[in-house]
Amino acid sequence: MHNAILPGILRINDEMVALRRQLHAHPELGFEEFNTRRLVMEKLQGWGYQLTEGIGGTGVVATLQCGRGPTIGLRADMDALPIQEETGLPWASQIDGKMHACGHDGHTAILLAAACELARSRRFAGTLHLIFQPAEEGHGGSGAKRMLDDGLFRRFPCDAIFALHNMPGIPLGKLGFRAGAFMASTDTITILIHGTGGHGAMPQRAVDPVVVAASLVLALQTIVSRNVPPLETAVLTVGAILAGEAANVIPASAELRLTVRALNPAVRELLHQRIHQLAEQHAAGFGARAEVQFQHGYPVLVNDDVITQQAMLLASEWLGAGNVIADLAPLTGSEDFAYWLEQVPGCYFIVGNGDGDGGCMVHNPGYDFNDEALPLAASFWVRLVEHWLGPATTA
Ligand SMILES: [Zn+2]
Ligand SMILES: [Zn+2]
DSSP, X not given: OOTTSOHHHHHHHHHHHHHHHHHHHSOOOTTOOHHHHHHHHHHHHHTTOEEEEEETTTEEEEEEEESSOOEEEEEEEOOOBSOOOOOOOTTOOSSTTOBOOSSHHHHHHHHHHHHHHHHHHOOXXXXXXXXXXXXXXXXXXXXXXXXXXXXXXXXXXXXXXXXEEEETTSOTTOEEOOSEEEEOEEEEEEEEEEOBOEETTOGGGSBOHHHHHHHHHHHHHHIIIIISOTTSOEEEEEEEEEEOOXXXXXXXXXXXXXXXXXXXXXXXXXHHHHHHHHHHHHHHHTTOEEEEEEEOOXXXXXXXXXXXXXXXXXXXXXXXXXXXXXXXXXXXXOOTHHHHHTTSOEEEEEEEOOOOSSOOOTTSTTOOOOGGGHHHHHHHHHHHHHHHHOOOOOO
């Protein structure tokens, strides 16, 4: 066991690992984390936290004030995924078709372990909000967004916010950071092309939406290659084309479904503008009409430069620079903590989950959160709070 782990965390480690496995065996999907919420609240209540529930459905905010000082918010996500578990572990999911395949059971247990120690030691001056969030996976909508809509930061203002995520493949005992844009925005776009249907033998009497769609798929590829600056990241994938049925019938309409991703809000905006423009005008060039529908997903996750630097320095001093990855490559995955970082500065960082047996990535039916990552991550939460809020004042 790493010697940086706090003795207070070490003392409760077995209990927290047992809790993590209990959560793992009983996974709940987004906005249905009733059992998880009950377990979380029971623990926090016992340690003297002031609890507020009903924020973002099954969300819970636990507050602990200790003297006067700034306010910090730490977030753990609680939801599982609609995946059939295949680990065969003794604590494997007991619920068919549901699984903690992203390690949110671990994140919840980590934050609870830190909560226990922080309530005991109280070596900080300020206010601590522990935010237990539902539905990070977007199953039924974004839990982070729903908590915001319910006035999260109006009711619980924070000076800085933090969240962590485990990452298989990053060695156990290591923490990873990246200042600035770290995870991609993700939007779904539907383009409906309205033509004029007709007989397949008489195309001159129709406006063929299939030809428009085919041409538009290729034209859309020029947005990334010709409009996005070469050193920026962008993805535009046409994942579905739906049109027609019979070989001798020209259908009246066609539909394209796209996913677009970016690591810069300006590029995200550019993608939207160009897709809109190109679809409408390209279709018009054929005498058809395009209708573009945007379904906004999670925004770009942008870590605050200064706060990320501070957290990284703290981790380096504490764990040694060799255990800190200072410049993780950005990820094209997305994360709804990004909504909060648009309003409050903060840092989302990575905790090594190790390679394990088989070394499964998250969202894989063979994945499991690595319990050995728990005490280190919980200790870092405690250190971060003490560092960020400063030492307790003896009044
Ligand atoms: Zn996930
Ligand atoms: Zn996750």
